[in-house]
Amino acid sequence: MTEPLIHIRQLSHSYGNTPVLQQLSAELYGGEIIAVLGANGAGKTTLIQLMLGLLSQQQGEIKILGQVPAQIRRDPQLSGQLGVMLQQASLPGQLTVLEQLRLFSAYYPAPLDLQTLIERFGLQSYLQQRCSSLSGGQRQSLLLALALLGQPKILFLDEPTVGMDVEARQRFWQLIRTARAEGLCILLTTHYLEEADALADRILLLKDGQFIADTSPTALKAGLSQRQIRCRSSLSPADLLQLPGVSAVLPLADHQVQISSSRVEDCLRQLLQQDPQLCDLTVSAASLEQAFLQLTQTHEETH
Numbered sequence: 162m163t164e165p166l167i168h169i170r171q172l173s174h175s176y177g178n179t180p181v182l183q184q185l186s187a188e189l190y191g192g193e194i195i196a197v198l199g200a201n202g203a204g205k206t207t208l209i210q211l212m213l214g215l216l217s218q219q220q221g222e223i224k225i226l227g228q229v230p231a232q233i234r235r236d237p238q239l240s241g242q243l244g245v246m247l248q249q250a251s252l253p254g255q256l257t258v259l260e261q262l263r264l265f266s267a268y269y270p271a272p273l274d275l276q277t278l279i280e281r282f283g284l285q286s287y288l289q290q291r292c293s294s295l296s297g298g299q300r301q302s303l304l305l306a307l308a309l310l311g312q313p314k315i316l317f318l319d320e321p322t323v324g325m326d327v328e329a330r331q332r333f334w335q336l337i338r339t340a341r342a343e344g345l346c347i348l349l350t351t352h353y354l355e356e357a358d359a360l361a362d363r364i365l366l367l368k369d370g371q372f373i374a375d376t377s378p379t380a381l382k383a384g385l386s387q388r389q390i391r392c393r394s395s396l397s398p399a400d401l402l403q404l405p406g407v408s409a410v411l412p413l414a415d416h417q418v419q420i421s422s423s424r425v426e427d428c429l430r431q432l433l434q435q436d437p438q439l440c441d442l443t444v445s446a447a448s449l450e451q452a453f454l455q456l457t458q459t460h461e462e463t464h
């Protein structure tokens with residue numbers, strides 16, 4: 162059986178008297194992308210900082226590549242095995258992209274070949290540009306290239322695609338998938354749920370300091386009881402609320418409504434019967450966003 166690259170056991174952390182993480186446990190392996198999701202303030206950054214040894218550990222255990230984070234920070238050989246792309250990462254503005262790549266390359270015992278890296282990340286066209294003049298998307302691509310330069314085994318990505326346009330984000334996702342195919346363990350935090358859906362093999366859902374789910378995006382969505390019907394209907398919202406399984410009716414622009422129902426087929430049958438003028442009908446599969454909201458809310462109600 163493959164050994165986990167990251168081992169978290171009964172990890173708890175408090176700021177003063179306020180507990181933020183409570184008894185977290187998880188094992189993370191190479192070749193998987195794990196998205197840590199949670200609302201603002203759920204504790205994602207705290208968890209990553211503990212794993213990177215940027216915060217001192219209070220209770221429980223974290224082992225990264227078999228070592229405690231503080232040990233990894235002290236050992237350049239080991240810390241070179243971690244690729245890190247943090248939200249607040251800064252680049253020295255005066256250096257050009259090429260100078261920055263060369264500088265970082267010198268830190269690592271076995272860096273990737275720079276030419277290969279430049280081509281893989283499409284950095285050719287702005288190699289001579291100063292880092293301070295890069296666009297948001299170019300900056301993020303450079304930061305990912307720098308995080309992978311030392312050929313790490315584990316990659317930490319904290320909100321990596323903030324500010325990227327759709328095309329840049331898709332390219333970025335492809336680079337991350339390539340890294341997974343090469344066997345890296347990739348830990349991602351993001352508020353873009355479609356990003357987690359597109360990339361992650363596993364979702365760790367953090368709420369009230371605990372993982373309330375550790376499963377695939379597909380399994381998370383399959384657990385959803387609600388689906389959405391969109392249509393233009395002549396029925397009033399009050400009438401729509403009486404249809405089978407309907408929990409919410411949301412008026413949308415252009416006289417459309419969104420109906421949430423846990424019995425979507427029964428609901429549709431009656432809707433079509435009661436409203437012969439019904440048009441522009443769509444039924445949407447559950448999204449990860451709905452699963453996220455439903456799960457976090459359900460969890461709240463049961464506590």
Ligand SMILES: Nc1ncnc2c1ncn2[C@@H]1O[C@H](COP(=O)(O)OP(=O)(O)OP(=O)(O)O)[C@@H](O)[C@H]1O
Nearest residue numbers: 176177181199200201202203204205206207208352
């Ligand atoms: N240094 C600190 N001192 C005191 N409280 C802190 C500190 N850092 C974080 N917190 C609190 O701990 C909780 C978790 O914060 P954290 O930044 O880990 O959450 P997050 O999930 O990363 O949030 P976001 O999605 O908004 O970035 C929040 O309530 C935050 O206010």
